[in-house]
Amino acid sequence: METTSLRKDVEGIEYVTAWDVKQFVYCVMIPWIKENIGISEPPDINMSLGKSRKPAEAVLEKLRVPKPWRYETYLRDPRLRISGVVDVIGGEKKFEVVEFKYFSRLRYDHFTTQLLFYSYLVTKTLGPVTRAHMILDRKTITYHITDEVLNQVEKLINRVREVKASAEPPVSRRLDPRKCSLCWYKRYCPSI
Numbered sequence: 001m002e003t004t005s006l007r008k009d010v011e012g013i014e015y016v017t018a019w020d021v022k023q024f025v026y027c028v029m030i031p032w033i034k035e036n037i038g039i040s041e042p043p044d045i046n047m048s049l050g051k052s053r054k055p056a057e058a059v060l061e062k063l064r065v066p067k068p069w070r071y072e073t074y075l076r077d078p079r080l081r082i083s084g085v086v087d088v089i090g091g092e093k094k095f096e097v098v099e100f101k102y103f104s105r106l107r108y109d110h111f112t113t114q115l116l117f118y119s120y121l122v123t124k125t126l127g128p129v130t131r132a133h134m135i136l137d138r139k140t141i142t143y144h145i146t147d148e149v150l151n152q153v154e155k156l157i158n159r160v161r162e163v164k165a166s167a168e169p170p171v172s173r174r175l176d177p178r179k180c181s182l183c184w185y186k187r188y189c190p191s192i
Contacts, residue, residue, distance in 0.1 A: 014164065015076065016157050018084035018121070022114035024160045027179060028170045033188050035164040041184040063133050063140065065090035065098060075125045082157060086118045095122050097132045111136075112143070113156065119145045120153040 014035075023030035034040055060069060069090050076083035088098035099115040112134060119129040123145070134141045143149070163170050169190045186192055 015081045015083045016160050016164070017082070018114045018117045020160050020164065021117045021153075021156055022110045024156070024163065025113040026110040027175075027183065027185075028163060028172050029189050029191055030183075030185050031160055032163050032166065032169050033185050036167070036169075037188050039185070039188050059135065059140075060088065060090065060098065063096075063098070063142070065096045065133070066092070066094075068092070075121050077121065077124045080124060080157075081161075082117075082121055082124070084118055084121050086122060089122055089126070093127055095127060095129045097122055097129055099132070099134050101134070101136045112141075116143065116145075116149060116153050117157070119143075120150050120157075123150060 020031045020034075023034075057069075065088070067090060069088055070086075071088055073086045073089050074083070075086060086097055087100050090096045090098065097115065097118045099111065099118065101111055115132050115134050119132045122129050129145045132143045132145055134143070172191055175191055180186055180189070180192060183189070
């Protein structure tokens with residue numbers, strides 16, 4: 001999880017982060033709670049274990065991710081006010097992005113959004129991303145990054161920015177009682 005220091009630059013300008021878009025897709029209320037109430041979920045055991053592991057080079061070679069490989073790369077674009085830490089960036093003039101999740105999950109659409117955000121961030125800061133890879137334990141999903149994908153990510157960033165900037169909580173029509181019951185933020189949620 002990204003810390004507050006990654007979320008604001010030295011002038012205090014708010015950034016939209018990969019964490020923000022990932023959580024927004026999971027539940028629109030979480031980025032609002034974090035921004036407006038100032039509460040952050042502490043790292044759990046899965047987050048800690050994931051950060052302590054380095055992806056196997058054999059996996060990157062099997063996916064044909066071009067070298068050089070850069071691990072845990074912090075990027076930010078002050079003009080667009082976006083930032084994040086990318087697990088792996090491969091390539092020199094054209095890039096590929098890899099996101100590792102070391103534990104399999106049944107639902108991972110919010111992690112896919114995080115990966116596509118990283119593709120957008122790398123495109124805007126380093127150069128074009130052609131492919132993005134999500135590795136969920138032993139399952140690999142590859143996405144081809146197109147202008148359409150990047151436009152969708154840009155729209156999502158704008159929606160997240162609006163929610164974070166609003167003094168009023170977002171109206172969520174998609175509350176899922178199963179997700180809500182497991183959510184760390186439920187004790188602060190104005191919708192529950």
